[in-house]
Amino acid sequence: MDSLEIKIYGDEVLRKVCKPVEEITPELVNLAKKMLEAMYEAPGIGLAAPQIGKDIRLVVIDITHPDETDEREPHIMFNPSWEPEESSELVAYEEGCLSIPDVFCNVERPSTIKVRYTDEHGEAQEMRGVEGLLARCVQHEVDHLDGVLFVDKISQSDRILNQSKLKKMAKR
Numbered sequence: 640m641d642s643l644e645i646k647i648y649g650d651e652v653l654r655k656v657c658k659p660v661e662e663i664t665p666e667l668v669n670l671a672k673k674m675l676e677a678m679y680e681a682p683g684i685g686l687a688a689p690q691i692g693k694d695i696r697l698v699v700i701d702i703t704h705p706d707e708t709d710e711r712e713p714h715i716m717f718n719p720s721w722e723p724e725e726s727s728e729l730v731a732y733e734e735g736c737l738s739i740p741d742v743f744c745n746v747e748r749p750s751t752i753k754v755r756y757t758d759e760h761g762e763a764q765e766m767r768g769v770e771g772l773l774a775r776c777v778q779h780e781v782d783h784l785d786g787v788l789f790v791d792k793i794s795q796s797d798r799i800l801n802q803s804k805l806k807k808m809a810k811r
């Protein structure tokens with residue numbers, strides 16, 4: 640099968656508020672697996688359904704690095720949501736996005752979160768005390784499901800620095 644095409648900044652699907660997934664069908668699980676393939680190929684650590692043109696609440700994540708492990712740890716999350724844990728504090732960290740190539744900027748986000756989602760078997764899952772890169776990635780991907788991009792959250796100076804790149808991207 641052909642690999643999925645990743646939509647680039649300026650594509651209107653990236654600004655849609657995505658629909659909840661009512662039923663986890665074999666087709667959707669298959670789509671999620673293809674999203675993982677496209678993400679690994681890119682390569683990236685997370686991909687949300689609108690990035691491949693589907694406005695549904697589905698994200699895939701794997702923060703492991705192929706050079707550092709033989710065992711990859713893919714997560715398929717339907718209808719994911721998160722909230723900060725009590726111990727959470729705001730931290731800045733550099734982010735990028737497969738839909739916004741060549742732009743990397745700091746974004747402030749809560750450090751430690753609780754994540755809820757439905758997995759590919761239709762089971763409700765909860766992860767407590769999620770931190771570091773995984774916490775960051777979940778928040779970035781869930782933003783995508785609400786039509787929010789990391790460049791919406793960068794400092795004004797970073798915005799000015801990247802303005803022309805973003806404009807060119809949006810015009811393609």
Ligand SMILES: [Zn+2]
Nearest residue numbers: 735736737738
């Ligand atoms: Zn992204």
